[in-house]
Amino acid sequence: MTINPLDALSSLTQGQLGNMGALNANPPAGAVPTGMTPASESFNSLLGTQSTAPATSSVAATGGASPTTWGHMVQQMVMDVNSQQSNANVMVNDVLKGGPTPVHQAMVATEEASLSFEFLTEVRNKVLDAYNQIMQMQV
Amino acid sequence: MSMIPGIDSAASALGVERTRLDVIAGNLANAQNTSDASGQVYRRKMVVFESQLNNALGESTGANAGSSVSARVVDDPSPMPKVYMPGHPKADKSGMVEMPNVDPLNEMVDMMTASRSYQANLQAIQTGRSMFEQSLKIVE
Amino acid sequence: MASDGLFITPALQSLRLSMDDAALRQQAISSNIANVNTPGYQRMDVSSSFQQAFSDALNRLGEGQTLDEMPQGNIETAAVQGPARPDGNTVQLENEMVSMANNSARYEFAGEMLSNNYHGIKLAITGQP
Numbered sequence: 001m002t003i004n005p006l007d008a009l010s011s012l013t014q015g016q017l018g019n020m021g022a023l024n025a026n027p028p029a030g031a032v033p034t035g036m037t038p039a040s041e042s043f044n045s046l047l048g049t050q051s052t053a054p055a056t057s058s059v060a061a062t063g064g065a066s067p068t069t070w071g072h073m074v075q076q077m078v079m080d081v082n083s084q085q086s087n088a089n090v091m092v093n094d095v096l097k098g099g100p101t102p103v104h105q106a107m108v109a110t111e112e113a114s115l116s117f118e119f120l121t122e123v124r125n126k127v128l129d130a131y132n133q134i135m136q137m138q139v
Numbered sequence: 140m141s142m143i144p145g146i147d148s149a150a151s152a153l154g155v156e157r158t159r160l161d162v163i164a165g166n167l168a169n170a171q172n173t174s175d176a177s178g179q180v181y182r183r184k185m186v187v188f189e190s191q192l193n194n195a196l197g198e199s200t201g202a203n204a205g206s207s208v209s210a211r212v213v214d215d216p217s218p219m220p221k222v223y224m225p226g227h228p229k230a231d232k233s234g235m236v237e238m239p240n241v242d243p244l245n246e247m248v249d250m251m252t253a254s255r256s257y258q259a260n261l262q263a264i265q266t267g268r269s270m271f272e273q274s275l276k277i278v279e
Numbered sequence: 280m281a282s283d284g285l286f287i288t289p290a291l292q293s294l295r296l297s298m299d300d301a302a303l304r305q306q307a308i309s310s311n312i313a314n315v316n317t318p319g320y321q322r323m324d325v326s327s328s329f330q331q332a333f334s335d336a337l338n339r340l341g342e343g344q345t346l347d348e349m350p351q352g353n354i355e356t357a358a359v360q361g362p363a364r365p366d367g368n369t370v371q372l373e374n375e376m377v378s379m380a381n382n383s384a385r386y387e388f389a390g391e392m393l394s395n396n397y398h399g400i401k402l403a404i405t406g407q408p
Contacts (some may be wrong), residue, residue: 080282095142098203102140104274104298104390111278111397116282119404144302145309152313188317204303204354205310208317256315257373263309266383270305273387274298276394 070127081116086130088113143267147193151207152260158210158252159186163246170241178248181239182228183215215240285400289340294393296340296349300325300333301386307354308379311370319367324357330373 088109094101140251172181190206217240225234307323314320329352336346360369402408 077282084282100203102144102299102302103271104277104302104386105295107274107277108295108393112283112286114278115397115400115404116285118284118401119285122404144305148306148309148313188314190317190320200283201341205304205306205323206314206320208313212402223319252316255372256312259312259315259376262376263312263379266379267309270302270383270386277390277397279394 074123074127077120081113081120084109084116100127143264143271145205145263145267147203148207149263149267151209153264154160155186155188155208155210155271156253156257156260158212160250160257162186162212163250163253166239166241166246167243170239170243171245172239173227173236180219180237181241182219183217183239183241184212185215186210187213220223287345289343289345291393291396292346292349292371293337293340294389294396296333296336296346297389298386298393299349299352300329301382301389303329303352303354303406304382305386307376310354311375312372312379315368315370315372315375321356321360321371322370323354326353326355327358330351367381 088106091106091109092102095103095106166183166186169175169181188208188209188210193203193205193207219237219240221235222234222238223234224230226236227236230236303325307325311322329350333352336350339346361371362368370386398408
């Protein structure tokens with residue numbers, strides 16, 4: 001895979017995470033995608049986590065570009081975390097309305113969305129650190 | 140009502156048992172009453188219980204699934220006992236007086252049953268509440 | 280979603296499933312206790328299809344596999360009923376109370392373990408519990 005850290009990191013440092021997320025069509029409200037994209041699978045295998053679900057694609061807007069660059073992977077992660085958080089919000093709202101969602105499932109979804117977001121933040125921090133180290137190297 | 144599991148059912152039962160206790164109290168108070176407001180001898184009241192599902196089958200995975208209970212207060216149709224009291228103002232030609240069809244022993248037994256059920260339903264609400272509080276700790 | 284790949288593990292899935300099962304059962308028990316004096320009432324329980332799916336899932340999770348999807352359950356009138364009282368009611372209050380105590384203990388245990396797990400994951404991510 002081709003790594004272009006400058007692209008991804010300049011976007012990150014300029015706070016364009018939101019723009020990256022907005023590039024994709026809005027994830028359907030309340031939908032819970034059950035699969036993983038190929039980019040996510042490779043990312044997860046980097047981390048050593050298991051991926052047993054069949055791969056389905058939920059990325060639309062990158063126009064068919066190969067989803068194996070850092071920028072695309074981070075973009076995919078941001079959208080996934082976003083949809084995870086909105087799904088958790090849907091469940092919490094359902095509990096508040098008196099609907100059929102059990103409260104512990106809403107709690108689990110909230111906690112997992114929050115942890116995923118922290119994970120994403122840590123990844124960003126580490127990548128930024130690596131970039132800074134590289135930029136400080138004397139050539 | 141989806142936060143505390145089972146609270147809909149338990150709350151309905153609390154109301155129903157409370158109604159039954161009120162009815163029992165009325166029966167006991169009027170156990171010797173041969174002439175009520177309309178001049179009739181007091182007829183025992185009783186409570187008829189019915190269960191109903193909380194919601195349609197499609198929603199039975201939520202916290203408000205299961206059955207509740209409801210109650211109707213009806214007159215007890217069983218016959219009135221007659222007692223021989225010749226000097227009584229309501230005595231008939233042969234000196235028999237119609238007394239209310241209330242047996243205090245039956246009412247006491249019903250009262251104990253209602254009270255036990257009330258306690259059990261309170262326990263169900265407390266247990267559900269403690270389960271809910273535990274689920275909040277997932278996010279701590 | 281990729282971001283929940285952190286959470287698709289046998290331990291977390293079995294804990295979540297246990298809580299689902301216990302929450303359902305609590306509703307059935309509460310219905311039974313509420314209707315202990317209702318003539319003709321047949322006691323309710325977690326559906327037998329979900330009980331089967333639940334025990335199969337726990338076996339698979341115990342062997343280290345993960346589930347592709349979590350089984351869904353509901354409650355219904357129990358398939359097997361015990362002896363009925365003269366008014367047709369099959370609820371035994373003492374059994375329901377004991378069952379309720381056991382069930383809430385399982386739910387709270389699973390909740391505590393889940394919370395513990397999430398603290399561990401958070402520690403791994405951020406270095407703080």
